[in-house]
Amino acid sequence: MPVDAQRRSGRPRTSSREEVSEIALRLFVRRGFEQTTLQDVADAVGVSKRTLLRYFPSKNDIVWGAFDEQLQALRARLADADPTRPMMDVLREAVVAFNDYGEAVLPELRDRMTLITSVPALQAHSMLRYADWCAVIAEFVARRLSLEPDHQFPQVIASAALGTAMATYRCWVVDPDLDLLAALDEAFRLLAAGFDAQALGAGRPAHAGSRGASRAR
Amino acid sequence: MPVDAQRRSGRPRTSSREEVSEIALRLFVRRGFEQTTLQDVADAVGVSKRTLLRYFPSKNDIVWGAFDEQLQALRARLADADPTRPMMDVLREAVVAFNDYGEAVLPELRDRMTLITSVPALQAHSMLRYADWCAVIAEFVARRLSLEPDHQFPQVIASAALGTAMATYRCWVVDPDLDLLAALDEAFRLLAAGFDAQALGAGRPAHAGSRGASRAR
């Protein structure tokens, strides 16, 4: 069970989670997710189908790399945030930082997200993975509003935030020129301010900021 | 293919979509969704497994009754709305009306939503069904903002609206005393006004309206 904790004894692993994930991702992108069977992946990696399903709980989960660890970082960041700062500011900056991978792994991230947003099975499965994300946000909002996480307000705000992030992801996947971080920043500012004000000002606001090199650190 | 278009000739159906949906729902609630196999449902209805999958494209879809027709009504309502009225007002009222089923079918709706929000497979599948819902909202918002439906703003607003509705549903499922329509009304007012203002007024706003008999017509 320990990923790489000090190896005590026993037969060593012939492959790693990362290796499986990488090879599988390549196959999925090339030949399509549904067209690629688990046996194909197993053959490509050089292990049995059974071993594959010991590394990942399902075929869908192979596409999601190490998502849980990222989530822990997000939770920690939200917990350590300055309590005097506005809630939605903290949330926005945390979400942006949460998605600030390096330039190097960006193409891989795009591959993953392209699959997740386009393949129906993965699109559906994403709801389960994002539920954890949502719970982290709800927990933070609940603490700020002195409510319980199950209450309506934290749940609504967290779910709306999730929708905002997902929609932004979808746009980023389609448009290669879009800066993900800047787009997230803009979307969450919109969410904080309310969509009604947006509708009133019929002319669209400063949208120039969503493209280009602004990293929104 | 025609659900009940004038029957010309041929062998008559031994069952209907509604009958299958009702019987299956009862079984799912009683014995659990995953514990109930398609063969069980087929036996209970009195047809073969193959026939079941001709009525519904998948086991998951059985739980969703006629959702598409409701969606058409929502689209029509949004299309016919007064263009001079505020966008988020129209949206809020349409969503509330969309969920205004009669008192009679309310327990059945609760059963469906309880399954959808608690069973992981259905929770995941809901993303696919709600994607259509989301597209309808995005189409409306895009028209109002003179943008294309694929653009970032309509997508973000529609997804945030979806999250808002879903979270409210979840709360309603858990709390039997909650008035679904009033809760939706309140949540969408929050979404329109922005969550930031909410956080600033540390004291919670008039929450008394979310319980009781207000039907928000």
Added chain:
DNA sequence: CATGTTTCGTCACCCGGTGTCAAATTAAAT
């Protein structure tokens, strides 16, 4: 009765996923 039309059931099949168990491979203890 003959014909076309529509629905139904059966069968075979694929794939994702689980449980089981023995074999393989290593470190550590004797």
Added chain:
DNA sequence: ATTTAATTTGACACCGGGTGACGAAACATG
């Protein structure tokens, strides 16, 4: 060096959801 414990692996059987194909059943019409 041999045994022992620990760990991973692969093979196998199995289940359930879902699809394709095909013939049979049940109707309306002529």
